[in-house]
Amino acid sequence: MQDAILEGAGRSLEVVAFRVADQDFCFDLASVREIRGWTSTTMLPHAQPYVKGVINLRGSVVPVIDLSLRLGFGAADPGARHVIIIAGGSNQTVGLVAEVVSDILTVSESDLQPIPDIVDAQVREFISGVLLQDDKMIRRLDLHTILDQAGQHAA
Amino acid sequence: MSGADKEDIRSSLFEECEELLEATQDGLNAMADDPEDAEAINIVFRAVHSIKGGAGAFGLEAVVDFAHKFESALDTLRSGQADLTDDVIDLLRHCGDNLADLVDNARNGDNASIASSKQLEERLLEITGDLEQDDLPEFNPITISLDADPLSDVGPSRYTIEIEAKPALFSGGNEPAALFMALRRLGDVEVRASLDAVRPLSDLDVRACAITWQITLTTAGSEADIKEVFEFVEDCCELTIALEDTDDPAEQIAKVGSDLSALGDRDVPAIPSLSDLVQDVDEEKAKKEEKPSAGAAMPKAQAARTDASSKAKSSSTIRVDLDRIDKLINLVGELVIKEAMLSQSIDELDVARGSSVSASLDSLKQIASEIQEAVMAIRAQPVKPMFQRMARIVREAASATGKRVRFVTIGDYTEVDKTVIERLVDPLTHMIRNAVDHGLERPEDRKAAGKPQEGTITLSAAHRSGRVVIEVVVAGGGINRDFVRNLAMERGLISEADTLAPNEIDNLLFMPGFSSKAEVSELSGRGVGLDVVRSAIQKLGGRVAIHSDPGEGATFSISLPLTLAVLEGMVVDVGGETMVVPISSVQETLSPTRNDLDTLGVDSVVLRNRGELVPVIDLGAYFGFRTAPSTLEDHVLLLIASDQGPRYALVVDAIQDQRQVVIKSLETNYQQISGVAAATILGDGRIALIIDADTIMRDLGSSGPGDKQMKMAG
Numbered sequence: 102m103q104d105a106i107l108e109g110a111g112r113s114l115e116v117v118a119f120r121v122a123d124q125d126f127c128f129d130l131a132s133v134r135e136i137r138g139w140t141s142t143t144m145l146p147h148a149q150p151y152v153k154g155v156i157n158l159r160g161s162v163v164p165v166i167d168l169s170l171r172l173g174f175g176a177a178d179p180g181a182r183h184v185i186i187i188a189g190g191s192n193q194t195v196g197l198v199a200e201v202v203s204d205i206l207t208v209s210e211s212d213l214q215p216i217p218d219i220v221d222a223q224v225r226e227f228i229s230g231v232l233l234q235d236d237k238m239i240r241r242l243d244l245h246t247i248l249d250q251a252g253q254h255a256a
Numbered sequence: 257m258s259g260a261d262k263e264d265i266r267s268s269l270f271e272e273c274e275e276l277l278e279a280t281q282d283g284l285n286a287m288a289d290d291p292e293d294a295e296a297i298n299i300v301f302r303a304v305h306s307i308k309g310g311a312g313a314f315g316l317e318a319v320v321d322f323a324h325k326f327e328s329a330l331d332t333l334r335s336g337q338a339d340l341t342d343d344v345i346d347l348l349r350h351c352g353d354n355l356a357d358l359v360d361n362a363r364n365g366d367n368a369s370i371a372s373s374k375q376l377e378e379r380l381l382e383i384t385g386d387l388e389q390d391d392l393p394e395f396n397p398i399t400i401s402l403d404a405d406p407l408s409d410v411g412p413s414r415y416t417i418e419i420e421a422k423p424a425l426f427s428g429g430n431e432p433a434a435l436f437m438a439l440r441r442l443g444d445v446e447v448r449a450s451l452d453a454v455r456p457l458s459d460l461d462v463r464a465c466a467i468t469w470q471i472t473l474t475t476a477g478s479e480a481d482i483k484e485v486f487e488f489v490e491d492c493c494e495l496t497i498a499l500e501d502t503d504d505p506a507e508q509i510a511k512v513g514s515d516l517s518a519l520g521d522r523d524v525p526a527i528p529s530l531s532d533l534v535q536d537v538d539e540e541k542a543k544k545e546e547k548p549s550a551g552a553a554m555p556k557a558q559a560a561r562t563d564a565s566s567k568a569k570s571s572s573t574i575r576v577d578l579d580r581i582d583k584l585i586n587l588v589g590e591l592v593i594k595e596a597m598l599s600q601s602i603d604e605l606d607v608a609r610g611s612s613v614s615a616s617l618d619s620l621k622q623i624a625s626e627i628q629e630a631v632m633a634i635r636a637q638p639v640k641p642m643f644q645r646m647a648r649i650v651r652e653a654a655s656a657t658g659k660r661v662r663f664v665t666i667g668d669y670t671e672v673d674k675t676v677i678e679r680l681v682d683p684l685t686h687m688i689r690n691a692v693d694h695g696l697e698r699p700e701d702r703k704a705a706g707k708p709q710e711g712t713i714t715l716s717a718a719h720r721s722g723r724v725v726i727e728v729v730v731a732g733g734g735i736n737r738d739f740v741r742n743l744a745m746e747r748g749l750i751s752e753a754d755t756l757a758p759n760e761i762d763n764l765l766f767m768p769g770f771s772s773k774a775e776v777s778e779l780s781g782r783g784v785g786l787d788v789v790r791s792a793i794q795k796l797g798g799r800v801a802i803h804s805d806p807g808e809g810a811t812f813s814i815s816l817p818l819t820l821a822v823l824e825g826m827v828v829d830v831g832g833e834t835m836v837v838p839i840s841s842v843q844e845t846l847s848p849t850r851n852d853l854d855t856l857g858v859d860s861v862v863l864r865n866r867g868e869l870v871p872v873i874d875l876g877a878y879f880g881f882r883t884a885p886s887t888l889e890d891h892v893l894l895l896i897a898s899d900q901g902p903r904y905a906l907v908v909d910a911i912q913d914q915r916q917v918v919i920k921s922l923e924t925n926y927q928q929i930s931g932v933a934a935a936t937i938l939g940d941g942r943i944a945l946i947i948d949a950d951t952i953m954r955d956l957g958s959s960g961p962g963d964k965q966m967k968m969a970g
Contacts, residue, residue, distance in 0.1 A: 141942075142943075143833065143834075143935075143942060143943040143944060143945065144833055144881060145926070145929060145945075146878075146879030146880055146881065146929060146930075146931065146932065146945075147879070147880060147929060147930060147931075148929075155922070155926065155935065155943050156943065157593075157937050157941050157942065157943050159590060160586060160587075160589065160590040160593070160920070160937065161920070161924065161925065162920050162921065162922055162924065162925060162926070162935045162943055163925050164925055164926045189925075193924075193925050194925050195925065
């Protein structure tokens with residue numbers, strides 16, 4: 102993964118930055134479909150605690166994941182100040198609960214740095230690198246890992 | 257032409273064959289009703305002939321051979337050279353069935369003849385006798401001739417043009433006749449088609465054009481003018497243009513004249529373009545029929561009329577991929593939901609009644625629901641083809657059991673979702689077999705009971721309050737309740753002490769492990785009983801009921817949803833969540849009193865209902881939404897009947913509504929959840945889960961849902 106990032110150095114990258122549990126994260130813009138306000142979800146039985154339920158996205162049933170809980174920060178207790186980032190690959194769509202979306206940034210891949218080895222395994226599982234922007238450190242989330250987890254481990 | 261194209265044509269051939277086989281059945285029915293009906297036999301003849309033609313184009317020898325003999329017999333019959341007795345009609349029906357089998361085999365790539373063909377062919381030969389002759393239309397070599405007058409004056413120069421078409425000429429949509437017309441504008445044209453290379457229909461290569469044309473053009477124009485006509489087709493045909501010496505025009509004309517007379521008044525159909533092939537044969541034959549022949553004169557007007565009506569029918573339908581329709585259905589479902597959400601938001605805005613907003617909204621609502629109905633109707637198909645299959649099942653079952661059956665269908669054109677029809681074939685087949693085998697008495701028994709020897713089975717379909725009801729009425733002996741009761745006791749399904757209402761005894765037929773025939777018969781007793789039928793119908797969201805009058809007969813009625821895209825559901829509240837229970841699983845609903853309920857063990861509750869102890873499950877607790885409530889008196893119980901186990905009662909907080917819901921998959925973006933069949937979107941745009949009553953039952957039988965959750969957490 103780190104090699105892949107280093108190889109890509111020099112190319113520019115657009116990311117959507119947002120906050121979860123007072124920390125800055127980002128996703129590649131290409132994997133984000135839309136951002137919508139928080140709507141209450143329909144609870145799913147026998148689901149993992151971080152699966153908040155499902156919402157109706159123009160006729161599709163889309164599961165919503167509490168990123169804060171998923172990343173180990175504790176339940177978000179989502180409300181009006183939260184948003185749902187609809188993200189997905191070709192065959193699966195999920196909603197991810199985040200606090201405010203702060204920005205869409207264009208960064209150079211050379212700004213991406215590998216995460217230090219000392220960080221614990223749970224973080225390393227989801228975070229594919231960090232981005233230094235002004236005085237902030239933005240953690241780049243690996244959507245594929247989150248999608249896989251949402252699909253397979255939750256029940 | 258690519259292989260895919262060929263496959264397309266092939267599949268459309270089989271689709272057409274299906275329609276033609278349907279027409280054959282119709283015609284045979286009409287013949288049975290009125291043997292004097294000349295039009296009926298013509299319909300059958302035309303249909304069989306078209307099948308033969310189509311099959312010939314694809315080299316389906318077995319089909320062609322059999323259809324040919326079938327057709328010969330029909331021809332003999334319609335010319336009045338043989339009598340149309342009941343036995344003959346019976347034979348013709350068997351032939352129809354056999355032809356359907358052959359077509360079916362051919363579709364699966366099996367082009368071999370089948371044993372039954374041989375037998376039937378021999379019997380057909382009895383009808384045809386020595387009259388068998390090859391007067392049936394083969395693919396006649398044909399000449400295209402435009403109405404050029406060879407005796408008109410001969411212009412200054414005469415060209416001979418030879419055209420040999422490559423397949424690309426036709427796949428490019430060019431029409432040779434149009435070229436000839438264009439040449440006519442230059443001068444007088446005489447077109448001769450060389451048919452030497454044309455092969456018989458049975459081994460015709462539909463892609464190749466076997467006809468070459470020789471055109472004699474008398475024109476004042478130059479060779480360049482002629483070339484211009486062929487400008488667009490140069491690449492797709494071999495073209496030679498030669499200036500002819502015209503020293504003796506009279507000789508030329510004489511030659512042309514003799515050519516023309518040799519052609520006679522033969523019909524001139526178009527070049528068999530690929531997709532029209534079957535139809536062409538049809539038309540050619542229809543023309544042939546119009547000529548008064550062998551005493552089977554059909555009034556010309558009538559022939560023309562039927563021809564026109566069949567054409568109108570084929571041009572008014574299109575074939576559409578099911579996926580596209582499903583997408584449309586989904587989108588329309590969305591539209592309806594959005595409309596409901598919009599009207600809710602407008603209500604919240606407190607717009608004055610009668611304002612233009614609410615008036616527009618009302619008309620939007622109406623249009624949306626009309627679109628939804630119209631789109632759903634696209635998937636709907638008449639049940640007729642299925643009923644025709646059943647007619648065949650009846651015939652086979654009757655001859656296997658030695659019974660005499662009159663099979664009547666009502667409501668052939670009742671429309672039901674295609675998928676529902678497809679999945680109904682097996683259970684219905686089983687029921688029909690059962691009806692013949694067990695439902696009707698033997699002819700001698702019927703006679704003894706003072707009934708006609710022939711027993712009637714009626715299969716009907718009708719729309720009733722948003723569902724389709726299919727009934728099998730067996731005018732037989734009805735259900736022998738003493739016998740059924742004794743057998744059920746023998747099988748250990750009920751005990752001696754049970755007192756059962758007549759209706760309950762009848763319903764024992766649907767219990768797993770029950771087979772009403774004392775000796776297992778070859779036909780319907782293969783260890784599968786009506787319980788299989790019931791579970792198949794329940795899977796479709798349907799229900800099956802039985803009603804019997806001893807001595808008079810029995811009626812099985814199947815009630816089905818019109819489509820599988822929506823489901824009739826009971827919308828309930830459970831622990832603050834809204835859920836949907838399919839109506840088809842709910843037997844009854846009740847508000848329990850303290851006296852109805854008993855506690856078993858620590859926290860298992862049972863309900864006393866009709867002398868049975870029914871386990872009570874709290875739906876909220878099952879799904880982990882809440883802990884089971886301590887008192888159930890202000891709750892509602894839904895009695896769930898499942899064929900896969902005993903009944904049970906589900907505790908819900910309240911019943912909101914009963915309505916149709918659109919079924920949405922949970923698995924697309926998430927995964928299957930135990931106890932949940934699917935999801936749906938409610939009027940307010942929120943998602944509600946549709947419960948799966950069978951899974952809940954299974955979970956009960958094995959481990960409790962609580963255990964399951966523990967396992968999952970680990």
